[in-house]
Structure formats: C-alpha cells, structure tokens
Amino acid sequence: xxxxxxxxxxxxxxxxxxxxxxxxxxxxxxxxxxxxxxxxxxxxxxxxxxxxxxxxxxxxxxxxxxxxxxxxxxxxxxxxxxxxxxxxxxxxxxxxxxxxxxxxxxxxxxxxxxxxxxxxxxxxxxxxxxxxxxxxxxxxxxxxxxxxx
Amino acid sequence: xxxxxxxxxxxxxxxxxxxxxxxxxxxxxxxxxxxxxxxxxxxxxxxxxxxxxxxxxxxxxxxxxxxxxxxxxxxxxxxxxxxxxxxxxxxxxxxxxxxxxxxxxxxxxxxxxxxxxxxxxxxxxxxxxxxxxxxxxxxxxxxxxxxxxxxxxxxxxxxxxxxxxxxxxxxxxxxxxxxxxxxxxxxxxxxxxxxxxxxxxxxxxxxxxxxxxxxxxxxxxxxxxx
Numbered sequence: 001x002x003x004x005x006x007x008x009x010x011x012x013x014x015x016x017x018x019x020x021x022x023x024x025x026x027x028x029x030x031x032x033x034x035x036x037x038x039x040x041x042x043x044x045x046x047x048x049x050x051x052x053x054x055x056x057x058x059x060x061x062x063x064x065x066x067x068x069x070x071x072x073x074x075x076x077x078x079x080x081x082x083x084x085x086x087x088x089x090x091x092x093x094x095x096x097x098x099x100x101x102x103x104x105x106x107x108x109x110x111x112x113x114x115x116x117x118x119x120x121x122x123x124x125x126x127x128x129x130x131x132x133x134x135x136x137x138x139x140x141x142x143x144x145x146x147x148x149x
Numbered sequence: 150x151x152x153x154x155x156x157x158x159x160x161x162x163x164x165x166x167x168x169x170x171x172x173x174x175x176x177x178x179x180x181x182x183x184x185x186x187x188x189x190x191x192x193x194x195x196x197x198x199x200x201x202x203x204x205x206x207x208x209x210x211x212x213x214x215x216x217x218x219x220x221x222x223x224x225x226x227x228x229x230x231x232x233x234x235x236x237x238x239x240x241x242x243x244x245x246x247x248x249x250x251x252x253x254x255x256x257x258x259x260x261x262x263x264x265x266x267x268x269x270x271x272x273x274x275x276x277x278x279x280x281x282x283x284x285x286x287x288x289x290x291x292x293x294x295x296x297x298x299x300x301x302x303x304x305x306x307x308x309x310x311x312x313x314x315x316x317x318x319x320x321x322x323x324x325x326x327x328x329x330x331x332x333x334x335x336x337x338x339x340x341x342x343x344x345x346x347x348x349x350x351x352x353x354x355x356x357x358x359x360x361x362x363x364x365x366x367x368x369x370x371x372x373x374x375x
Contacts, residue, residue: 010253014253014298015253015256015296015298015324017253017254017255017256017258018254020258021258065207065211065215066207068208068211068244068251070243070249070250070251070298070299070300071251071253071298
C-alpha cells in the first residue's frame with residue numbers, strides 16, 4: 001500500500017477568490033507579506049506496487065475527476081505510507097520514488113516552479129516520517145473508530 | 150401533442166420543481182428524470198436545473214457530470230437534442246465538456262441574489278429563438294460560483310461564432326470574462342446560463358416573465374421538427 005498525493009492548484013491566470021480572502025485575513029491578523037493561493041490535496045491509498053503504469057492511471061484519474069484542467073493544474077507524487085514510514089531505509093526508497101514521480105509529473109504540469117515546490121515538500125516529508133511513527137497508532141485507532149461508527 | 154421536456158433531479162438539486170412548473174405553465178409536458186437512471190423516458194428535450202448537486206463537493210457539477218443519466222444526456226445532446234443548463238446545470242454542462250470553459254467562485258466572494266439585467270446576444274439557438282438580438286431582459290440571478298472563465302482562444306471562438314448568447318448589463322455581478330451570462334455549443338442545441346428563466350414565468354413569483362421565451366423557443370423548435 002502506498003500513498004500517492006495529488007495536488008491541485010488554480011492556474012496562475014485564474015482568479016482565486018478563496019486565496020484572496022485568506023490573504024486578506026492573514027494581513028488583518030498581522031501576518032504581513034503573505035500572499036496565498038488555495039488549492040486541494042488528495043491522498044490516494046493505492047493498492048499494490050506503484051509502477052509507472054499505476055502512476056499514469058492516477059494521472060488519468062486526476063485529469064478525469066480530481067482536477068478541471070480548464071482552470072486547474074495538478075501534480076502527482078508518491079509519498080511513503082504511514083505504516084512503512086517507520087524505518088529510514090523505507091523512507092529513502094520512497095524518496096527515490098518521489099523523484100521518479102516528479103520527472104514524469106513534469107510533463108503534466110509543464111511547470112518547473114511546481115517541481116521546485118516539490119523539493120521543498122520532500123524536506124517536509126522527512127519531518128513527517130519521524131512524526132509518522134507516533135501518528136500511525138492514533139491514525140489506526142481513528143480508522144477503527146470510524147469503521148465502528 | 151405538447152412537447153415532453155425532461156428535468157433531471159440530482160441529489161441536491163433545488164430548482165427542479167420550479168423548472169417542472171415552468172414547463173407546465175408554458176404549455177409543455179414536464180417529465181421528471183432521476184440522476185441514477187440511464188433512460189431519458191423518450192423526452193424531446195432536457196433541462197439540468199439549478200441547485201447544489203452532490204453538495205457542490207469537489208467542484209460544482211464535477212460529480213453530477215458522471216451520474217448515469219448524464220451519459221444519455223451527452224449522447225442525446227451530441228445527436229442534436231435540445232439541452233438547457235440553468236445555474237448548477239450550466240456548471241454541469243461545462244464539467245461534461247458539452248460547453249467550453251468553467252465557472253468559478255464570484256469575484257465579489259459572496260453569494261449574489263438579484264434581479265439581473267441581461268442583453269440577448271443571439272437568437273440563433275434552440276432555446277432563444279423567440280428573443281431578438283439586442284433585446285434587454287431581466288432574470289433572477291442567484292449563485293456563489295457564477296464567474297465564467299475560459300482561455301483566450303476559447304473566448305475568441307465564442308465571440309467570433311456568436312456563441313455568447315447572454316451578457317450581463319448594468320454591472321458584472323461575478324467577474325465573468327466578457328460579461329458572459331450564457332453560451333451555447335456549436336450547433337446551438339445546448340445552452341447554459343447562470344440566471345434562472347424558470348423563476349421568471351409568472352407575475353406572482355418573478356420580476357418579469359422573460360423566462361417564458363426559453364420555453365416557447367424550444368416548443369417551436371420541437372413542433373417544427375415534428
């Protein structure tokens with residue numbers, strides 16, 4: 001089981017009223033010099049190995065339903081699943097998959113800027129890995145509770 | 150025999166009953182269609198009504214566009230059946246790629262509900278033949294995501310081919326590109342607009358009766374065809 005993340009953002013030329021509202025609220029709260037664009041993040045738990053074919057399928061899913069490519073761009077990347085994130089070796093392997101996903105993802109977004117953002121996201125991902133151990137248990141509990149409910 | 154006009158009800162549709170009532174008041178035979186059905190019950194035309202189908206989850210119209218009934222609507226529209234999308238119905242038609250472009254949140258960031266002045270830009274569609282080009286009309290407008298957007302090429306094509314059929318006048322209420330309130334497909338049988346013709350068919354409940362011409366237009370078309 002692997003986690004594939006699809007990030008969807010409004011195209012730069014499309015007005016983002018939600019981001020504008022958040023930008024205004026941040027300024028009012030004293031967080032100066034922050035301009036926000038608001039998008040969506042989808043986390044897909046994908047069964048089996050994440051092959052190139054599987055990623056291509058995710059991209060098709062993103063193009064078909066998750067994003068409206070008239071007004072939005074999307075970016076697909078692989079993230080280590082919470083359960084397998086405990087060991088460093090796993091995390092490294094997943095990182096390698098990440099960069100693979102970026103290469104192939106580039107043709108979709110066609111934006112190098114997005115790629116740069118991804119690199120930043122990987123750094124955050126490393127932090128996530130260490131935190132993931134702690135979170136994993138409570139996440140499982142939450143799932144069980146949800147199923148019971 | 151009066152023409153049979155289908156009105157699709159999705160989970161979260163709001164104005165389906167108003168559309169049914171408007172069809173009846175204007176002399177047609179309304180047929181209620183269910184989103185989960187894959188049969189159009191032999192109707193002559195279809196209206197996708199306003200509302201918040203599927204709670205506007207993901208994007209307005211994004212999930213409804215894949216409802217079973219839509220496969221039939223798309224097939225019939227491609228074959229020339231008149232299809233009218235009102236408000237959420239317009240959003241669904243764009244998501245289904247029966248019409249180009251998309252509708253995004255109003256630039257004013259609030260839900261707009263008002264009597265909206267419009268200019269008729271084209272009477273060359275199945276749903277607007279009873280208007281005259283340049284006519285000024287007023288219809289109820291009520292939406293949170295009515296800003297029409299499309300890329301430059303698409304906008305140019307719409308303008309060049311006379312497919313912008315209604316434009317907002319006396320102020321653009323939502324940031325729509327080119328003040329666009331409604332458009333049609335190449336053939337003119339598929340029309341989408343944000344304002345609500347079905348709320349403007351009698352004196353008691355609407356500011357005008359300008360919505361009636363939509364129904365008389367399609368009735369004329371269907372009668373002539375028979």
